[in-house]
Amino acid sequence: MPNVRFRLNGVETDVDADPDSSLLAVLRGKLGMTGPHFGCGTNECGACNVIVGNHAIAACDTPLWSVSDKDVTTIEGLGIPQKPHPLQRAFIAEQALQCGYCISGILISAAALLMRNPNPSSADVKTALDCNLCRCGSHNRMVRAVLRAAADMAAK
Ligand code: FES
Ligand code: FES
Numbered sequence: 001m002p003n004v005r006f007r008l009n010g011v012e013t014d015v016d017a018d019p020d021s022s023l024l025a026v027l028r029g030k031l032g033m034t035g036p037h038f039g040c041g042t043n044e045c046g047a048c049n050v051i052v053g054n055h056a057i058a059a060c061d062t063p064l065w066s067v068s069d070k071d072v073t074t075i076e077g078l079g080i081p082q083k084p085h086p087l088q089r090a091f092i093a094e095q096a097l098q099c100g101y102c103i104s105g106i107l108i109s110a111a112a113l114l115m116r117n118p119n120p121s122s123a124d125v126k127t128a129l130d131c132n133l134c135r136c137g138s139h140n141r142m143v144r145a146v147l148r149a150a151a152d153m154a155a156k
Contacts, residue, residue: 006067008033009077019065024048026064027074035075035104039133046132049105050074054115056108056128075104078111087111090149091142098136106132110146120150 003014008031017026027033027050036059039047043061050059051073079085087107090096097103106129113120113128120128125146134142 004064004068006069007071009073010071015064017064019063019068021064022060023050023062023064023067023072024059027059027072033074033076036108037101037104039101039105044131044133045102046105046109046129047102049108049132051108051112051115054112056105056112058131073108073111075107078107085111086149086152087114087146090145090152094141094145094148096138096141096145098134098138102132102134102136106134106142110142110149113146114150114153118150118154120146122147 002019003016004019005012005014007013013031015026015030017030024036024038027036036050037047038060039045041060043058046058048059049056052067052070079088087110091103091107109128109132113125117124122143125143129142
């Protein structure tokens with residue numbers, strides 16, 4: 001089987017898998033990155049989002065071959081407990097997490113937004129999170145958390 005090579009959370013990664021496999025299946029399977037979650041499997045919920053370049057994409061609906069030679073960031077690459085990303089700190093401060101199933105996808109969409117637009121409006125945040133479903137209804141707190149993270153990052 002041909003190898004596909006890309007940078008996963010900053011690390012050059014070679015994976016021996018069918019290039020037509022979904023990126024999500026390869027991340028969660030062979031590569032052991034279980035942060036991106038399987039929700040709908042049809043690019044409708046955002047639970048599986050990862051950053052490619054500076055945009056959030058649905059890994060469930062992305063063939064492995066299409067990320068060849070690209071930078072892919074999963075929630076594992078955003079922050080760690082010892083050094084959380086400002087978004088992770090802000091989500092905790094705003095108590096924006098409930099069950100947590102959607103959160104890795106939400107944080108990824110928010111991080112991609114802040115890469116493109118470090119000073120978003122509330123409307124910008126809502127647009128960026130529009131494709132992320134949260135059955136727990138934490139949306140308003142999430143928007144506040146993203147704005148808080150943007151302000152924290154600007155203050156540094
Ligand atoms: S699992 Fe990929 S968008 Fe829902
Ligand atoms: S926090 Fe439960 S689905 Fe979003």
